[in-house]
Amino acid sequence: MTQPRGHIAEMAQGHSSPELDHLFAEGRLRRFSAGEHLITEGEATDYVFDLLGGTVALARNGRDGRRQILSFMGARQFLGAASTRNYPNLATALNDVTAICYPRSALERALETTPGFASEFRRVLTRILEAAHDHVYTVGQRSAMERVASFLLYLRSNQARFAPDGPREKSIDIDLPMTRSDIADFLGLKIETVSRSFSALKRAGVISYANSHACRIEKLDRIRVLGGRDDFTQHRGA
Amino acid sequence: MTQPRGHIAEMAQGHSSPELDHLFAEGRLRRFSAGEHLITEGEATDYVFDLLGGTVALARNGRDGRRQILSFMGARQFLGAASTRNYPNLATALNDVTAICYPRSALERALETTPGFASEFRRVLTRILEAAHDHVYTVGQRSAMERVASFLLYLRSNQARFAPDGPREKSIDIDLPMTRSDIADFLGLKIETVSRSFSALKRAGVISYANSHACRIEKLDRIRVLGGRDDFTQHRGA
DNA sequence: CGATATTTTGAAATAATTCAAAGGCAGTGG
DNA sequence: CCACTGCCTTTGAATTATTTCAAAATATCG
Known part of the structure; x- marks a missing residue:
């Protein structure tokens, strides 16, 4: 065995x-x-x-x-x-x-x-609770654009932390296995708003993508400013 | 001792x-x-x-x-x-x-x-997590009026469940020890929006109050429809 | 390749916010 | 005890972010 x-x-x-x-x-x-x-x-x-x-x-x-x-x-x-x-x-x-x-x-x-x-x-249970609290903050306080930006940082962080073979370096390439509709329902927005935010980020050269199920963060600092995930991460480990 | x-x-x-x-x-x-x-x-x-x-x-x-x-x-x-x-x-x-x-x-x-x-x-930790998930739903999916209504149900439920001398019957009288600003920051709204929602509920005779730190639910069924807390509570104990 | 679902974009509508001001209440000090 | 001060709440009007409605473009799947 x-x-x-x-x-x-x-x-x-x-x-x-x-x-x-x-x-x-x-x-x-x-x-x-x-x-x-x-x-x-x-x-x-x-x-x-x-x-x-x-x-x-x-x-x-x-x-x-x-x-x-x-x-x-x-x-x-x-x-x-x-x-x-x-x-x-x-x-x-x-x-x-x-x-x-x-x-x-x-x-x-x-x-x-x-x-x-x-x-x-x-x-682990406590960490899940803290993640839920982050989520409440995002949905309760941030604008549409900020939510999408912080979502990309959330995925990036999870992709590194929960990689199949153990934690690895954070990447600039983000997988988006979910649909725009899923993202909308996660962020408390409508599909169109999510799509518009992605388009705006792409137009501004902050991210790039060929299809809707993956993207690359071209300007991480800009995403960080928008997503403001640093508001919290300083208190935490990774 | x-x-x-x-x-x-x-x-x-x-x-x-x-x-x-x-x-x-x-x-x-x-x-x-x-x-x-x-x-x-x-x-x-x-x-x-x-x-x-x-x-x-x-x-x-x-x-x-x-x-x-x-x-x-x-x-x-x-x-x-x-x-x-x-x-x-x-x-x-x-x-x-x-x-x-x-x-x-x-x-x-x-x-x-x-x-x-x-x-x-x-x-207990798991229950706290479930409450946080309820909160995400409220802030992510509900309108201002619905958030305020569900907030009143949340307080009502907590007042009964966490009464100082042990659980007691749910009451129709709700204490509001927090300010409108606190309520706004809990619900992801602005003070004025919260105030307007309270006023509208009062005007419609759904709730009544003399001062802003307490209120009485006059039409519980109406609050339930608005707050939709029943969406979840059926799965749960109390 | 055709059919269906998803994504994107545009224009109009709306809910909530912002700005502004008045009203109420609580506490302080005269 | 009353007036003054500061804070919180309420209300109104204008603004804005997001949603809704509608349609085109793109991707997906058998």
């Missing part, structure tokens, strides 16, 4: 217990293709997912068709934290996704019996 | 360990008056606060004076979760606040040695 992989396995690094072994033994590799749901609204919170590849959009849907994407998740991120018996959120694969699926009960037991693992898990 | 009080003590209900005893022994009662900061931006994350009374605004400030309030916290809520060595947020007392202040190190040790307590803590 090969080493268990994924974010949860990383959190467990250096810790061990029979329950942790049991957790990894229970992990099942699953594949989802674009458009499939890993989690649907109202579904029982019986499983958590540890992403190995692909991109997932975690969203909350309103009665009337409004949708707010809460985060875009990829390799080395996990999905499925819930305090209740049913998920309030919807997790959709944006492209082909590979994930390890663990029973929540096994995770819970491992956390209860492996304090070091639980500490690491708590730290 | 009397029973330890506060949210953290509640989480520890039914669990025990020497480290937990040590944690409570280290707790110090502190008082803050209106305008004082419990936590300032960039400050070391050496303490956590367990609120016993009063209201605290947790906010993130931008370089240029913009401010996003992330939550209003009161009795039986705790403050100070952080994944890094310095707080990215600012916690300000809106009125006279009483809190128990614990060294983070003692909390961390208690969590590492008292699994049941740690599980409870994890559940």
Whole structure:
């Protein structure tokens, strides 16, 4: 048997217990293709997912068709934290996704019996909370252009931090596996506004792109001024 | 010595360990008056606060004076979760606040040695994350009027859930210890817009108030339609 | 290659902000 | 006790960022 992989396995690094072994033994590799749901609204919170590849959009849907994407998740991120018996959120694969699926009960037991693992898990959970707070700031305070700029910095940072084979250098080339509509729903804007912002950034030579699913940041300093992500990052590690 | 009080003590209900005893022994009662900061931006994350009374605004400030309030916290809520060595947020007392202040190190040790307590803590942390996600939805998707309506429902729910002496029935009377400016910064709106929304709701007979720091919901069903909090609550407990 | 979905662009409409001023309330000091 | 001062709230009018509506251009997929 090969080493268990994924974010949860990383959190467990250096810790061990029979329950942790049991957790990894229970992990099942699953594949989802674009458009499939890993989690649907109202579904029982019986499983958590540890992403190995692909991109997932975690969203909350309103009665009337409004949708707010809460985060875009990829390799080395996990999905499925819930305090209740049913998920309030919807997790959709944006492209082909590979994930390890663990029973929540096994995770819970491992956390209860492996304090070091639980500490690491708590730290990750806290980071997710801080990211959500960043998101509230972006959507609550920034203009459309600023939101798009800060979005590019968010992706850039995530691409480096959560690269499939471990953290790597931040790149100037940004993958955009999501549609403009997904970006709009993430930023609390409309498709057209997002498109216009991209076009304006391109026209100004701040970014360049040939197709809508990737771009290159040509003037990082300009994006930084617009996105103002430095407002926060100084307090933080990476 | 009397029973330890506060949210953290509640989480520890039914669990025990020497480290937990040590944690409570280290707790110090502190008082803050209106305008004082419990936590300032960039400050070391050496303490956590367990609120016993009063209201605290947790906010993130931008370089240029913009401010996003992330939550209003009161009795039986705790403050100070952080994944890094310095707080990215600012916690300000809106009125006279009483809190128990614990060294983070003692909390961390208690969590590492008292699994049941740690599980409870994890559940609370997850709920805080879910509240942040609600907030992203509100700020990202709702109109000004809807934000104000959902804000009233948010306060109503919190007042019941986090009443000083334990959960109680939801009331139709809402306390507003914060200013219009605080509400605006919480909802991602401007003061005038918040004021106009309150006035419109009053004019329509949906709410009533004599002064700006309290109001009564006269037509709860109308507020519910506007605020649409039911979009989510069906998945949840209370 | 044709059909469908996504993205881009333009013009008009609108919700929210900005600017400006008046009204109310709380606390201070005479 | 009242008047003064400063702050917060409310309201109005003008401005603006974003949305909405509409259509063309581009990409995607069988």
